[in-house]
Every structure is written in C-alpha cells, then in structure tokens.
Ligand SMILES: Nc1ncnc2c1ncn2[C@@H]1O[C@H](COP(=O)(O)OP(=O)(O)OP(=O)(O)O)[C@@H](O)[C@H]1O
C-alpha cells in the first residue's frame with residue numbers, strides 16, 4: 586500500500602511532468618523532426634570576424650550531444666547560433682525542420698546560458714526568471730496565473746531550490762543560479778534543450794542530480810539535448826555523442842572513438858593522454874605534462890594507455906545509450 590508521503594511524491598512528479606511537458610506530451614514522444622537540429626556549412630561570428638567556419642552538424646531528434654573544446658573555441662557561439670542569436674556569415678541552420686531566423690529563437694527550445702555571461706544586475710526574482718520561460722513560449726502574460734506559479738514552484742522544488750522563489754537572482758550561489766535557468770528552460774516545455782556548461786560551478790551531488798534529470802528528460806520524454814562541458818571524464822565520457830569544437834568541428838562520434846590522444850590533442854591544442862582504467866572500464870583523459878597524476882613519468886598498475894581506435898565514420902542515426910554517471 587502506498588503511504589501518504591509516496592502519494593504526495595507521485596502527485597509532485599506528475600505536476601512537474603505536466604508543468605514541463607503538458608498533457609499532450611506526457612504519453613507521446615515528440616515527432617521525428619520536431620527535435621532535430623541541422624547545421625550546414627555554417628560560418629558565423631561577431632563584428633564581421635568569423636569565430637566558426639564550415640560547421641556541419643546533424644543532431645537527430647532525441648539525441649544527447651556534448652560539445653567539448655578549449656576556452657574560446659566557439660562552443661557558446663555555436664549554441665547561440667542555433668538560437669539565431671549570432672550573426673551568420675554563411676550557411677544554414679534548421680531546428681525542428683524549420684530554418685532559424687536571426688533574432689527569433691525557435692519555438693520549444695530551452696536555453697540555459699553559461700552563468701558567466703548573464704547580467705546579474707537585472708532586478709528580478711527567481712520566480713520571475715522562471716516565468717520568463719513561459720513568456721518566451723509565445724504566451725506573454727502581464728501577471729502569472731495561480732497555475733503558472735504552482736508550475737514554477739513544482740519545478741523549483743524538483744531542482745532542489747523550492748525555497749528560493751522570492752530571492753533576487755543576484756543573491757544566489759552559482760549552482761542555484763544555474764538551476765534557476767534550468768527551471769526557466771524546462772517550464773517552456775522544450776523539445777530541445779540547449780545547455781551551456783550546466784554543471785560548471787556546482788558541487789558533485791548537484792552535478793549528478795542535474796545530469797540524472799537531463800538523462801530522464803532525454804530517455805523518457807525524447808527531449809533532444811545539446812550541452813557544452815569542460816568535464817571530459819565526469820560528463821562527456823558518459824554521453825552517446827561528442828562533438829569536438831575548435832573554431833570548427835574537429836571530430837565527432839561516440840566517446841569510445843573520440844577519446845583518443847590524437848583527436849583530443851588536436852581539439853585542445855595541447856598534448857592529451859587517454860588511459861583505460863581496467864578496474865572500472867572507464868576511459869580517463871588528462872593533459873600529458875610531466876606533472877599531475879597522468880604525467881609521462883607516472884606509473885599506475887591498473888591504468889593502461891589506450892591504443893587509439895580508428896576514427897569511425899560519422900553516422901547520425903547511431904544512438905548509444907547514455908552511460909551511467
Ligand atoms: N559578443 C561577442 N563579441 C565579440 N566576440 C565574442 C563575443 N562572444 C564571444 N566572442 C569571441 O568569440 C570566440 C569564441 O567565444 P565562445 O564564447 O563561443 O567560446 P567558448 O568555446 O564558449 O569558450 P568557453 O569554454 O570559455 O566558454 C572568443 O574568441 C570570444 O572572445
């Protein structure tokens with residue numbers, strides 16, 4: 586027999602599910618093209634100077650993709666280009682099968698910006714930031730309904746910041762700010778989630794909570810996810826598809842084919858080393874200096890250098906499962 590607490594938890598989960606996906610999507614996965622992203626020969630940048638050149642990328646509906654690359658590589662620029670927020674020099678972007686129009690973010694796409702890029706002086710509470718996610722869905726309301734506020738409360742609760750709704754966004758920790766933006770993206774019932782370093786500046790438990798939530802959204806609701814990360818071992822290695830970015834696409838594929846010394850060194854412009862931890866079967870990536878735990882002179886009985894597998898051809902239909910985080 587279910588306890589009152591379990592029933593309450595069930596109600597809360599259902600409320601979050603409805604708040605995030607609505608009744609019509611709760612039982613049906615999105616249609617094939619609705620969550621796809623197609624980038625063709627894109628060159629874009631700022632003030633006429635291209636940051637990215639010749640980028641072609643196909644993200645099928647329901648895929649979970651990680652973008653990796655060094656600072657300044659153009660990862661944020663690529664995400665923002667998908668939203669129509671970066672001036673394009675040439676090329677084409679389609680989201681959900683429709684061309685992206687500059688200055689007009691596509692519908693049903695949730696965006697979690699990189700925390701460092703947000704203007705924190707904007708006077709707004711957490712609840713109002715999240716409500717903006719409803720407004721960007723094309724339904725601007727001068728004041729929220731009771732239902733809207735309940736939806737916001739449910740999502741904040743799910744993200745572990747239920748008590749912060751009335752706080753000024755500026756007065757939160759980095760991790761709390763990040764979760765506020767995740768809540769804003771989720772309340773718009775996205776088919777696609779674009780996340781810029783959603784796990785930077787959060788502790789390990791919060792990082793795992795966020796990743797598990799993303800895995801659930803991807804697996805259970807078919808939400809397409811594209812996220813950037815600097816965490817190669819803890820995050821990127823677990824994703825089914827990884828795109829290496831450095832002013833263009835250097836390589837892409839499953840981590841088992843991407844995590845090679847050659848590809849990562851080319852991507853990051855510094856010598857990288859990949860070892861297999863035979864105890865866990867995990868690939869581990871590190872800079873190959875003479876310092877640090879994976880330095881050239883270090884020896885580890887249970888670690889062995891991985892022979893680079895041949896680069897696999899890009900096959901967009903491939904969707905390996907997300908590996909447990
Ligand atoms: N608004 C802007 N105006 C002019 N140049 C910009 C602007 N935003 C980014 N850039 C430049 O574009 C390049 C790519 O920046 P971008 O933010 O896309 O890199 P990134 O890969 O996301 O880096 P990080 O890992 O540090 O977030 C950098 O050289 C950056 O200085």
Ligand SMILES: [Mg+2]
Nearest residue numbers: 660661699781
């Ligand atoms: Mg960035």
